[in-house]
Amino acid sequence: MAGDDPPPLAPASTPLQRAAALSGRYPPVPDVCVVTGGTGFVGTRLVEMLVERGATRVVSFDVVPPPDDAWRHPNIEWRVGDITDPSAVDDLLSIAGIKCVWHNAAAVGPFHPKSLYAMVNHQGTINVIESARRHGIKKLVFSSSPSTRFTGEDVDGLTEDEMPKLPLGKYMQAYAETKAMAEMEVSGACDGDFMTVSVAPHQVYGPRDNLFLPNLLEAAKSGKLRVFGDGENRICFTHVDNYCHGLIIAERALYPESPALGRFYIVTDGKTHPNGEQYLIFWRELDVAVRAMGFVSLWDKVRLPRGLLMCLASICEVLGRILGITMKLNKFNVTVLTMHRWFDIKAAEEDLGFKPIIGYREGWDETIEWFRSNWLPKQRTNSGGILGIATATQEKIDIQDMSAKKVR
Template identity: 30%
Template structure:
């Protein structure tokens, strides 16, 4: 029997690497598509194809012969040029969908983000019926929302699509979330924004990978998940309790200093204005309005739909995820 060929965009990244590993473990023939080659993927047995997501010819060549696509690659960041986010997140996704139709690929799983639903107010136990906000303070969130809508509209006919929105992914191999928190704490630049009582979802990376593979296997034209988006997370938990647990396990002191949400938001606004004025887009600003909202507001979601439609239950608890993250090598 012929093995199923699955292409994972962004397999050289954090979540994508876990997805590739889990697919291989289940007997799939796994291909990756990214700008670079990765020795770790080669070692695993992933066939690597190089190219640029924003160039259709590259994407078409990469998807030739595939049975399914898990589209995880994206331009991530709290600051930058809008055209860079758009080129990767929107044009790249448009190219994936177009190539899926070209090669009659039947399944597409899209890695979205809960930020597509997050505006300027707290979201508490929100489900997938919530509308997209009227305006975004994050170029990442805005372009991911445009792409997600495209993926949902593409469902039908020969192509079945689904979007997964994992929240605050952590785990071994993370080069973003936890390292930046620890580095900021070391430099004394981390402060609690607001009263420190805001609640969030987090997601252990192996749970996020498991859901993507599960969605791939369940996806079909008559599946209840076809054409839908799903929040994914574990919580709610207090963001700053979780942050301090990360710092404690990293050997750092807990963060106790506070700054009001209004002041953090104002500082973020001023930093954005100055960076725009001087044309500086290739930096990681210490604060933006979106970062202030993320760190000072609650954002956690109802997971009953993904539990019902996919039969999803986390394989690892938050505590188990932390244990695996900080396990001695």
């Protein structure tokens, strides 16, 4: 951008996202950037924000084409390819002038075929690291997950250093295990010639979310969603723009002798959560979204005891294996929907200079309005339920699985 010209703004961004983009001068970003997983919920917004902050070429790399509302900006290249294919990754990272790779591509959540997690999350990360080093790229920012440290015990306001260290003896799901394996590869590769950092959000939300809210709202629409446990568990949320901001400024923390080198950080909406705390009450905030869609309040229904849910989840997991179908109710989901899981983000504040650029209250309210205006009118009368997953989620799972099988 020249002089004081206003930055370009992504056409699909919301008023809050536009206001944040225009709110002040952000640190410069590299001219040439690569974002793997660039058509996902986070990846798409990361691509947009890099361009908004001055990148002259951003290459998105993902197994699926860009969405219909993708920004067709001359500084963005939407490239289709598979992270599990070493030759495709090598071709991507042979682009001249790449200063940083933001590695977001992943098989996300508990719903993929088990073999896919290792192929995409672990081997895909190895492919990126090896190719980046081969082509002399100096910086890698890895999108990790707090679930890599989850043991099933409450995480009630812990810092990263207070959480269990990797590797864990046992992981709660294949996603967490393979993301942990990938993160250890990233940290282990960090040296004077190749600088890395891992950044994770917790419970990303925002306009265009295609995983978190759609799955819960589809279950609420069907009438099958109930409050799990006592409904008072504390968790933290992360607006998609806050997470992308954390990923972007993490690149600036990659310099010799930086305290961030090879480390893991969590970023969230921080103290913009209700009452200046770093958490919210999950089921009560979710119910705000449920009622805004015109659905029956979750608190007007019978709550489901955690013990009963764990028994039902065990049965669902057995049935799922027998029938070869994906069920939303499983022991991992019951655990995370009833446990405390929120974090003290002071390390990211100190080492990365992170501060939320969109506050929780206004971010959550705008997200709910976006879903009411854009998601709700498209819902079929028989969609959703506690045993199924959102249609858009399943479609990407199928594409990823098919592509990885071709590579194998």
